[in-house]
Amino acid sequence: MHPSGADTVLVRHGDVGVKSRKVQTEMERRLRDNMAAILEDRDIDAEVERRWSRLLVHTDEQSVEEATTAAADTFGVQSASPVVVVSPEQELIEETLADAAQEHYDGGTFAVRARRASKDHPFTSAELERKGGTAVWEAVENPEVDLDDPDITFSVEVRETEAFVFIEKRDGPGGLPLGTQTKLVSLVSGGIDSPVSTWEVMKRGSPVIPVYLELGDYGGADHEARAIETVRKLKKYAPNHDMRVRKVPAGEAMNRLADEVGPARMLSFRRFMYRVAEHIAREESAHGIVTGEAIGQKSSQTARNLGVVSAATTMPIHRPLLTMDKSDIVACARKIDTYTDSTIPAGCNRIAPDYPETNATLEIAQNADPDGIFELAEEAAENVELVEL
């Protein structure tokens, strides 16, 4: 929602702001470039400018909503507001607030909030709130004020040479600009969890190399489509990064696991999978492995088992969903738009054993591994195929 005449997006960042000046400048540049890439990918005509501790997206009235969405989809962004830009004069600001209220105030309660970043103006923010409030009060019918929990807030942020008037503050993902942390390999099965875990580390600034294990008789075309389609959705948040799916043939390994391993089968599968990921991480100069595992979500993911399987690799394994409930993961999947693709029925054969081991020791897992499973992992990783999105 924006006042008419809004042709600019005011963008605020969060964690970037707690860095030293030098790092912050570097991160803001990255944020600007990433946002520009998303805008371009969506064919939105706009220019991104770094200003003080904010970014401004200059566009036109037709594109301002779409540009706000693009800004709010950029990692590192705290919030984004479509704004009307006026010169920082009190009367002009009051008029703009009154116009916005006439247009958008539809009963309920309101408040006016003002923020003044420069002390060079002849008014304080408290004055601006009071006078702006009066202007709104007089512009609409039956107004009601609630300063604590208003239904609608008319806001103004005053800077040295301009003032920004807005109604909406759209939440961004927060986090850090993509590319400000090291690259990671992410194991993406395309289920509900792994696209969310991938998004979570991207949110913290790590570009991701997606790895999908093609499971032969235990996978299939729909299973693979899920993985690729969810990565395609994630790529929308990172159009300037290489997110081609690294597809690894794991059918043979799956057959051996099904034939040779009993209750600890899923643990051997995980150990195999991490070794594949480790190999690809080395090839791609990535420095960690991401999975969608959560404590106790499946028998292979008991706290005990997670510890045991992790020993298969010396590379750190990152599990952003470790402590999350499924309902929260689902809510996140919906928010980032991977849920629909994740729930395409994959209709594949079940690899999990009927009575899975839930309380393994390293010895149990190692003894269960088929001979040469790690060599098989290396070989599979060597045969990786790049899937264009």
Ligand code: ATP
């Ligand atoms: P998801 O966890 O993505 O919803 P899932 O529940 O079917 O899929 P799990 O058995 O929970 O998969 O697997 C745990 C984690 O192992 C996944 O989150 C993912 O990171 C990884 N994983 C499982 N299967 C594959 C695969 N075929 N390719 C790549 N990664 C996989």
Ligand code: MG
């Ligand atoms: Mg899962």
